[in-house]
Amino acid sequence: MEWIRQKLDQFKVPFNKGNKLEKYAPAINALDTFLYTPNHTTQKGAHVRDAVDLKRTMITVVLALVPALIFGMWNGGYQYLHQLPEYAGGVPFMDAFLHGAWKILPMIAVSYGVGLGIEFAFAIFRGHEVNEGYLVTGLLIPMIMPIDIPLWMVAISVVFAVVIGKEAFGGTGMNILNPALTARAFAFFAYPTFMSGNKVWVSEASNIDAVSGETILGSLASSSDVPYSAMDMFTGIIPGSIAETSTICILAGALLLVLTKVGSWRIILSAFIGAAIMALIFNALPNMGIEGNALTNFPWYQHLIIGGLSFGIVFMATDPVSAAQTTKGKWIYGFLIGFFAVMIRVFNPAYPEGIMLAILLMNVFAPVIDHYVIQANINRRKKRAVSASGQLKTAV
């Protein structure tokens, strides 16, 4: 394998410092470091370093997404094909999977192509290395879109999310909102006919009248019957955004995130608790003499396994950049996401799913939560200083 390294080093010569292609070095370095972990040694500080780096962390998230993605491809095909008369006897696995993959893979290609293009351009323009954050964002964006969304809408949403949602704030690590949800929110408000209603959630449903594709939340909001069992909801054989439907596949990803400590178990757990409590409050309304409606009376545990709630909690709320950063803050942040997600679901018929808005809202409030958690630490320190010397001395 030594020859690959030698070829690469040869190829990189014009990009080295002082040579004419120097400013394009971030682009070539991104490709090089994808192949090889560089030979950089420690120059200051600790002489030895942990094996983990941002690439490894991000790839772990991508791996965690794979079960939900595979299921999403199969379900994308299945939801359409099983309604066709020729598949009345059952849908072969590969037929369903290939139909879904045929729709979804181009979306992933567009998302990565456009997003990474912008990331590379900004890295070259700003003279820093390409950050790996987009590896996750670029996969998340197609996974939370309806299956029939036109590719150009995916592309424009990606542009908006990366440029306005991320780079405008300074790039990876500085963004306030989760970029993938920014893309979805943009698409949701810019192209509502492609992002909501009862025709977009199943492949081809808008073209073929015989195919229906209402989501469970849509049915509940319009007070019609839900034709799915709790088991369907848990395994995910229901209509919805591409990868959001299967709670079990999402939990498999969550398990990897929690075991590798890449995702915060505190946020995941507290968000589910928050959602459960809000749903239980609604469920309790009839006991208090308030009749409620189909959504409020929907069993609390089923609230947890439908819609994008679990996908959002596991993969979006845990985004460390836009989440709260302190341990206490994470508990509060997660709890409120779950709480508000179910609240928006129930109260706002214009947005059948509340998790997207709940996470974006809490993204905005995460710094405030952290501020008060840290302020408590500061106050503790000040109080100690006063009790030690009888007065508070400060430098400024």
Next chain:
Amino acid sequence: MSKDIRIKRGLTLRLKGEAEKQVVEAPRSKTYAIKPPDFYTVVPKMVVKEGATVLAGDVLFFSKYDENLKFTSPISGTIKEVKRAEKRRIIEVIVDADPTDSFKDFGKMNASSSTAEAVKGRVFESGCGAFLNQRPYDIAVDSKDTPKAIFISAVTTAPLAADLGFVLKDKVAAFQEGINALQKLTSGKVHLSVDASSEEILKGITGVELHKVTGPHPAGNVGVQIHKLDPINMGEKVWTIGAEDVAILGNVFLTGEFRADRTIALVGSEAKDQKYYKLKIGANSSDLVGQVSDDIRIISGNVLTGTKLSNNQYIGFFDNTLSLIPEGNTYRMFGWLPFTYNKIHSNSRTSFSFLFPKKKYALTTNLNGEERALVVTGEMEEVLPMDIYPMQLLKACIAGDIEKMENLGIYEVAPEDFALIDYVNTSKLEAQDIIRLGLDLMITEVG
């Protein structure tokens, strides 16, 4: 009242090449050097010129801003060279060693029955003031100060560091006399922290608050212990001193001579004869390890906080560990794949190394990735057992926001407390360097 300290958060890094518990007399170096950069913030003013002869204990230089803070020769000999770097900054004062040492006689003194003034005078006159460090800021002390307390850590938790209980086992009498002297320097108490190994040796020491410390690294860091026992507030000053240095200081009072004896643990996967060696402060590293190739890094100190040495350079003034580890200037194909390259230790769970907590590793100096923006949260807190938000403090230091740094506890930290953050953080942020720059800013702005 003594207070036991139990540390939960942290990381004990298990490396290959631990020193065998056996003390060997190291060959005497031909040249020794005292390196002024070891004494942070000291601007040296030379007393002796090249060619002058000195006894062990004769002053080599003193601090330009504190004439009492003197730095004395660890051996007797002839001044060979005053080595300067850019802007004529003195980086090494090299002494050609006599075959055997002759000592300057300071006269014996009973620390317990002498006045505080006399004791302090003797400590600084003999050059033992150099062993003292001031917190906050982790800098050389000001001889005019009277600290609110003095802290000594005899707890060994740093990777492969010399076991202080073992180092001190024949020096208890001198250690006790050193404590007697230190008591006179402070208006408060002298705190001594011990672990299981040093408790055996030091449990009979009187005149100290004895604290038993348990837990992973950085439990042995004196800064962590201060934080748990008596945290530093704005305007307060405490002093710290190394455990073996207390014995050197005690010896000055017992014998009237400055005997700069240092026991060094030679450790690391690339070191041969990993044992404890008796030598003098400022010895030449090559006399202990010979000439090593470029593939090996010599570190004066432990692998987390030490300084890189080239061949023929001198061991640092405070260091009691010499670590030799392989350089890691090699490429690794697809190094980013999770659960690959499990032979490299990781505190994160993206490597299977967490399944083998007892395994010892031979780590290289490879950075294992590139520097990135801060993304991952919560990992720094896991290795900093203080009531401090490390990431927020680091960001305040980067931004140079003095008010925020103060609020977040800059007075309570030293770069060494952030060494494990250097190690674990995913973004390869140079946390020790950032804290040092933050402390420097505080010194210039606040003083």
